[in-house]
Amino acid sequence: MAALGGRGSAAAALLLRRPGPGLRPVPRRYRYKEKWAATAPRIPCTRLALHHFDMSYSLQLKDLWPSVRASLLCEQKYGALLNNFSADNYVTQELELMNATDFVSEGSKKAQQGAAAEEVARGESRLQEASGKVRTVMQTETMTQAETSLPLRASISSNIKCYTYPRGDITRFRPARQDCLGLLDYYLMDAASVLPVLALNVQRGDLVLDLCAAPGGKTLALLQTGLCGHLAANDVSISRTKRLYNILHSYVPKEIRETVSVTSYDGRDWEKLEGGTFHKVLVDVPCTTDRHSVMEEENNIFHKRRTKERQMLPMLQLQLLMAGILATKPGGEVVYSTCSLSSLQNECVIERAVDIAETQFNITVHVEDLSHFRTLFQDTFSFSDCRLGELVLPHLTANFGPMYFCKLRRV
Numbered sequence: 001m002a003a004l005g006g007r008g009s010a011a012a013a014l015l016l017r018r019p020g021p022g023l024r025p026v027p028r029r030y031r032y033k034e035k036w037a038a039t040a041p042r043i044p045c046t047r048l049a050l051h052h053f054d055m056s057y058s059l060q061l062k063d064l065w066p067s068v069r070a071s072l073l074c075e076q077k078y079g080a081l082l083n084n085f086s087a088d089n090y091v092t093q094e095l096e097l098m099n100a101t102d103f104v105s106e107g108s109k110k111a112q113q114g115a116a117a118e119e120v121a122r123g124e125s126r127l128q129e130a131s132g133k134v135r136t137v138m139q140t141e142t143m144t145q146a147e148t149s150l151p152l153r154a155s156i157s158s159n160i161k162c163y164t165y166p167r168g169d170i171t172r173f174r175p176a177r178q179d180c181l182g183l184l185d186y187y188l189m190d191a192a193s194v195l196p197v198l199a200l201n202v203q204r205g206d207l208v209l210d211l212c213a214a215p216g217g218k219t220l221a222l223l224q225t226g227l228c229g230h231l232a233a234n235d236v237s238i239s240r241t242k243r244l245y246n247i248l249h250s251y252v253p254k255e256i257r258e259t260v261s262v263t264s265y266d267g268r269d270w271e272k273l274e275g276g277t278f279h280k281v282l283v284d285v286p287c288t289t290d291r292h293s294v295m296e297e298e299n300n301i302f303h304k305r306r307t308k309e310r311q312m313l314p315m316l317q318l319q320l321l322m323a324g325i326l327a328t329k330p331g332g333e334v335v336y337s338t339c340s341l342s343s344l345q346n347e348c349v350i351e352r353a354v355d356i357a358e359t360q361f362n363i364t365v366h367v368e369d370l371s372h373f374r375t376l377f378q379d380t381f382s383f384s385d386c387r388l389g390e391l392v393l394p395h396l397t398a399n400f401g402p403m404y405f406c407k408l409r410r411v
C-alpha cells in the first residue's frame, strides 16, 4: 500500500475498506478512477465571440443589436458576381428567370433618373433666376440635392454585375458552371463585398493596388470593371495567395491575368517598395470577421491563443491603411473596408489615419461622402448610421454583411 503513495493510496484504502452492514464492495469492473483533465473544458470560440459582441455591440448598436445578432446567426445571403470574361451568354437570362436582379445596374438606373431630375430642377431654377425672381429656400434645397448627388452618376458607371434575390427571398444560387473555355460563369460572394469596389470608382487606365487581396473576391470584382491599367494584388499569406491564383485561373483569361501582379509582401512595408504610385488603393483589412466568428470554430480569431492577435487588430489595420495612403498618388483615392461592425476597427481607424497622415507625413486626406450608396442600394442592403463611411448591417430579409467601407482622397 505504501508503495502506491499519495492520492492513489487514499483511494485504494477507500476501495478496500470493509463495507458497512448491507453494503457490498464495488465490483472491480464498476470501479473507476477519477480523471484529472489537463485543461479546463474549452468554451467554444463562437460562444466567446458572441459574448464579446453582446457586450460591445449592444452599446454601439443599441436597439438594433438583437435583430443584427439574430441575422448573424442565420444563413448568410449570397450574390452572384457575373464573370464578364465568360462566354456563357445565357446566365443573365437564367438568373433573371429565377427572379434575381443585378443590384449594380438597378442602382445605376436610379442614379440616372436622379441626374435627369436634377437637370430639370436646374433648368427651372435658371429660368426663375433669369426672370429676376429671388431664390427661394426650395430652390436652394434643390441645388444642394443636385450637388450632393453628383457622385451618383460618376461612381456607378461600372461594368460590374452582381445578381441578388429580392429581400426576403432566400433561394440559393446553383454552383458556378464552366463555359466552353473552362472559365466559370459567376463567383458567389457576399454581395456587400462589391460595395467597396464600387466606391473605389476605377477609371480607365488606373493603376490599382489591392493591398490585402486574398482569397480574391474583390480582386475579381476590380477586374470585372475592365478598366484597370494595372492591378497589383498583394497578400501577406502565401497559402491564401494560392487561393487568389486559383480564382484568377478559374475566372480570368490569360491576357487579362498578365495585367495583374500577385505578390506576398507584408502590406505595412508597401511604401518602401512603391510609394505614391497608385491612382486607386483598396485596403480590405483583416478584422474580427464577425459573421465567421459567431458561426465557425475553425480559424476563429476568438480562440484563446489568438487573444493578442485580436487585440492588436486595430493597430495592424491602422498600419495597413497608412501604407495604403502612402501608396496613393496625390489626388488618388483609398477605400478602407472590413467585415466587422466594430467602430474601433472602422471609424476609429479612419480618424487615427487621417490624423497621422496630417501630423506625421504632412499629407492631407479627405473623407469622401458615400451617403449616395444608401440612396441607390437601400432596396438590396440595410445600412446603418455611421459617423464616417458606410456600414451594411445584416438583416433577416437582406442577410448580407457586415461590411464597412470608407473612402479617403489624398489631397
Ligand SMILES: C[S@@+](CC[C@H](N)C(=O)[O-])C[C@H]1O[C@@H](n2cnc3c(N)ncnc32)[C@H](O)[C@@H]1O
Pocket: 193, 211, 212, 213, 214, 215, 216, 217, 218, 219, 234, 235, 236, 237, 240, 265, 266, 267, 268, 284, 285, 286, 287
Ligand atoms: C479580409 S481578408 C481580404 C479579403 C479579400 N480582399 C477578398 O475580397 O477576398 C484580409 C487579408 O489580409 C491579409 N493580411 C493580413 N495581414 C496582412 C499584412 N500585414 N499585409 C498584407 N496582407 C495581410 C490576410 O492574409 C487576409 O487574406
